[in-house]
Amino acid sequence: MNLIEPILAQAAAITQLRRDIHAHPELCFEEVRTADLVAAKLTEWGIPIHRGLGTTGVVGIVHGRDGGAAAKNGRAIGLRADMDALPMTEFNTFAHASQHHGKMHACGHDGHTAMLLAAAQHFSKNRNFDGTVYLIFQPAEEGGGGAREMIQDGLFEQFPMEAVFGMHNWPGMDVGKFAVSPGPVMASSNEFKITITGKGGHAALPHMGCDPVPIACQVVQGFQTIVTRNKKPVDAAVISVTMIHAGEATNVIPDSCEIQGTVRCFSFEVLDLVERRMQEIAEGVSAAFGATCDFHFHRNYPPTINTPYEADFARRVMAGIVGADNALAQEPVMGAEDFSYMLLEKPGAYCFIANGDGAHRATYEGGGHDAGPCTLHNPHYDFNDELIPLGGTYWVRLAEEWLAHEPPADRPMPVKG
Template identity: 45%
Template sequence: MPVVNRIADFAEDMKTWRRHLHTIPELGFDLPETSAFVAERLRAFGVDELHEGIAQTGMVAIINGQGIGPTIGLRADMDALPIPEGTGVDYASTKVGKMHACGHDGHMVMLLGAAKYLAETRNFCGRVALIFQPAEEAGGGAGVMVDEGIMDRFDIGEVYGIHNAPGLPAGDFLTTSGALMAAVDEFHINIQGLGGHGAMPHETRDPVMAACGIAQAIQTIVSRNHYALQDLVISVTQIHTGTTDNVIPDTAYINGTVRTFDPEVQAMVMTRMQEIVDGQAASYGVEAKLAYELGYPATINHADKAAFAVGVAREVSGDSHVEAEGRREMGAEDFSYMLQARPGAYLFLGQGESAGLHHPKYDFNDEIAPIGASFFARLVERSQALR
């Protein structure tokens, strides 16, 4: 079954909503204009309940079906990124230094399209909980909503989400059973040495050389301390030190990211990184302090729910346009917190060739919004079919 006809009928409305949202990007938990627009649309559609102010600007809308049944959760993220827009489109961001460079404007519209259809038809039993979440890019808004009790408060039994995927053919779906996206951690290393004249390094304890040594040694965790067939990425992404050519500075700072799937691998990285920092600091005669911060956990699909979602995706896009056991990736997603709280699945929806996610020239492909909305709608109707 292709795109739902009724959803196709209001595809132009969805495009209008999406492009308006694109003009008003907001960051983190502070989404007053975005959440107000979403709430206005949901009220216009006639949802039965609208609960606002969850995780500051998040909300959950309830649509009742026909008769008693379970509650299925559908999630869309709402926040943008602190990136100056470079698309040149006539609906570009009106907020300097902010843009929807990850397609969350499209994610909101796909869920809004499903909401409009489901509120009209109610061809399901039980309830659907529409989860509009702030702070996916930073802040873990999904975890905050879970901590504030949405799963129990609204009796959500299972939960699903989708994300657009540049480079994947438009309308194609990709997911996998089990781990789909990695856990993401970050590390900060502050080095305290003794600065001095660049011509007299023997009178200093050089933090620059220590930073170089630590950064290089950290890479041996990947190459020498873990099994090569287990996915692991450690990237040093910042080294800050010094001010001019003839001064050895007092301090240096190192920052980076760690991506894992296995908690045992994650624990090994934490242990080895501390050992390396301590050992390298001693060898260079400096002091070094490691701050290792746990971030979003791995996004792990529940196998039976992933299989169910794949079946629905095949109804919408066709068998040849759905990859059920795709390659997992090292990116991260805070939907992982919702999957820790309830069974469910997360899928990618291809948006065709475009600039990549988090690029200043990225723009969501409006042609795939009815596909995503149809997927969400069919999930509800298949999971909670009328009997």
């Protein structure tokens, strides 16, 4: 691997920062301590900062050797890392395990912050580019839509940039590999809540009421025909009913039955189709059985869609660091990511950096990792600190290469749904 030596030399110090963040996890829009740490380090390294976008967001402003003059002509790039943790209890007992019960960095955002800090420290002493690099430390990715909030607070107006890039660690891939691809790489996240109201009564006298439970069963079965018979077979979509609530006693037909779940897909066209057909089926089936239906569909994060030029550009940078064989095609996943909001506004690419299989935890003094699976959103998870110099090198090389070349004026731009 072609790592940047000064970043490698500072990796141990950045690792200590990462473990400090891991030990003090903060949830959506509560990342005060984390933001303070980030702001303090950037200031210590002579990097101007802006605080407060999205409540706790921090933006570092790194002007190149030209003092940022080229940014006046649009030469600027954004690099984003998320900072928040998850509302779950950590099972690990190593020295840097969470000190706050019910809060845990189980998705590696502590590592994402550390990798961007590693790049920031290098930029502070090595500005081998003309233009400006914006270091975006974003709050509230885990359900809070922190990216959306930063945008609404003026992120791209205050800090104009040609493109924006994000990165997430990916367990199960061997360390030393990246993955990126053009097009959809993560799905949209959506929720539904449907209440079917009939007429309750005695379970031994079903003919005197309108039982919402079998109606709900028909609705759930009907939803699967949307996936198999309404959308194109080549278009991916998932409709998962994850909750059905009804009744309080075995001999009572309830008045109502509630259905909840999630919908995931990679395009706005498919999402429009799924939402429309779900409502038609839920309301139509309910009416056919003499019941009423209250249908609610909430769109959370949009799909994460990489623009082609930026994804190919990122792959070339990766190949220069780890070799072409280790710059892999990114397999789309049905998980969601609020970096998608940024990619609706700016061209860019969201990539994966391999986090390994969890064996790194065995190197901790005293152990304490409980040998559980090191997968995302798992109580045994921990970010692999071996990624810090690799991720930091990627951020630096990406920014330097981007600002050394003018992107084509006719490259594809994001398309909003």
